[in-house]
Amino acid sequence: MFDPACPSTASPFRIADKWGGLVVLCLESGPRRFSELRVPLRRVAPKVLTETLRSLERDGFVTRTDYHENPPRVEYELTALGRSLLPAIAACREWGAANFDSLLAARDRYDGGTATTAA
Amino acid sequence: MFDPACPSTASPFRIADKWGGLVVLCLESGPRRFSELRVPLRRVAPKVLTETLRSLERDGFVTRTDYHENPPRVEYELTALGRSLLPAIAACREWGAANFDSLLAARDRYDGGTATTAA
DNA sequence: GGCCCCGCTTACTTCAACGTAACTATGCTC
DNA sequence: GAGCATAGTTACGTTGAAGTAAGCGGGGCC
Numbered sequence: 001m002f003d004p005a006c007p008s009t010a011s012p013f014r015i016a017d018k019w020g021g022l023v024v025l026c027l028e029s030g031p032r033r034f035s036e037l038r039v040p041l042r043r044v045a046p047k048v049l050t051e052t053l054r055s056l057e058r059d060g061f062v063t064r065t066d067y068h069e070n071p072p073r074v075e076y077e078l079t080a081l082g083r084s085l086l087p088a089i090a091a092c093r094e095w096g097a098a099n100f101d102s103l104l105a106a107r108d109r110y111d112g113g114t115a116t117t118a119a
Numbered sequence: 120m121f122d123p124a125c126p127s128t129a130s131p132f133r134i135a136d137k138w139g140g141l142v143v144l145c146l147e148s149g150p151r152r153f154s155e156l157r158v159p160l161r162r163v164a165p166k167v168l169t170e171t172l173r174s175l176e177r178d179g180f181v182t183r184t185d186y187h188e189n190p191p192r193v194e195y196e197l198t199a200l201g202r203s204l205l206p207a208i209a210a211c212r213e214w215g216a217a218n219f220d221s222l223l224a225a226r227d228r229y230d231g232g233t234a235t236t237a238a
Numbered sequence: 239g240g241c242c243c244c245g246c247t248t249a250c251t252t253c254a255a256c257g258t259a260a261c262t263a264t265g266c267t268c
Numbered sequence: 269g270a271g272c273a274t275a276g277t278t279a280c281g282t283t284g285a286a287g288t289a290a291g292c293g294g295g296g297c298c
Contacts, residue, residue: 017255034275045257046276060225070265071274081221084214091210095203102200106179136285153245164287165246189295190243 019044019052021089024061024082031065031077061085138163138171140208143180143201150184150196180204 019041026037038049053076056062061082067073138160145156157168172195175181180201186192 019256035273045259047258047278048256050276051255058226058229059222060228066275069274071272072264072276074275081218081225084218088207088210088214091207095207099200099203103178106200107177109179110177138286164289166248166288167286169246170285185245191245191294193245 017052017055019048020056020061021092023049023052023056023076024078024085024089027062027076027078027082028086031075034074034076037076056082136171136174138167139175139180140211142168142171142175142195143197143204143208144212146181146195146197146201147205150194153193153195156195175201 022041023037026032026040034046034049034053037053038044038046041049044052053062053064057064059081060079062076063079065075065077067075141160142156145151145159153165153168153172156172157163157165160168163171172181172183176183178200179198181195182198184194184196186194
């Protein structure tokens with residue numbers, strides 16, 4: 001469970017940094033172009049999106065296809081490995097949908113009262 | 120899905136930073152003391168563990184109980200909200216167990232051959 | 239009185255992620 | 269030859285998490 005080369009560091013707990021999970025979600029319904037990914041992702045900086053995509057590509061989650069056209073056209077698509085992430089991501093999203101309010105409430109409560117104390 | 124105050128930033132994609140998920144797992148089978156958490160977590164620095172626990176506490180995932188004994192005894196335990204994370208974490212762990220090798224293989228492959236090219 | 243235990247805290251450093259802004263490359267159209 | 273479009277790259281700076289090393293507090297024990 002807690003090996004030296006522990007998978008947890010590389011696992012979907014942190015899919016390719018902050019945006020990785022969202023990018024995978026954006027690609028769920030099919031290939032997307034660079035600029036198509038930028039729109040839903042709240043205009044994430046191109047630099048960051050490039051880094052994220054490279055990272056996902058490195059890990060074998062997406063493929064990058066450059067059509068050498070002009071103006072440039074490049075498509076990103078999920079691999080089988082990338083698709084295998086979807087259930088885990090869905091589980092996380094479901095948690096968020098069900099419990100995000102509780103989390104915010106807990107944070108609100110935390111401002112003021114701290115440590116539970118006994119004995 | 121991509122709101123301004125997007126849940127994804129706060130959701131289990133990143134549970135209270137790097138160690139949060141593992142701490143929650145360590146607490147799955149019952150309350151644990153500070154020093155008991157340090158052992159399985161590969162001797163994570165006390166500073167980092169404290170920060171992680173405070174963060175989990177803030178988000179309402181764990182409770183901290185100080186027994187005011189000597190030598191000090193403090194126990195951390197999952198709340199209901201904390202337990203609600205377990206299925207999502209399990210999904211991620213299952214993914215890791217099933218696909219971690221593929222991920223490593225993809226990274227190996229990446230050293231050398233890059234971008235898929237068409238047309 | 240001095241040392242041990244445990245659960246921290248403090249000060250400092252390192253590193254990667256994130257973000258902004260501006261610029262590049264290419265070929266097409268006007 | 270100016271301007272447009274897409275898919276980036278480059279240079280730079282900020283932020284925050286992670287890690288290292290050391291010290292604190294206070295009762296118990298010898």
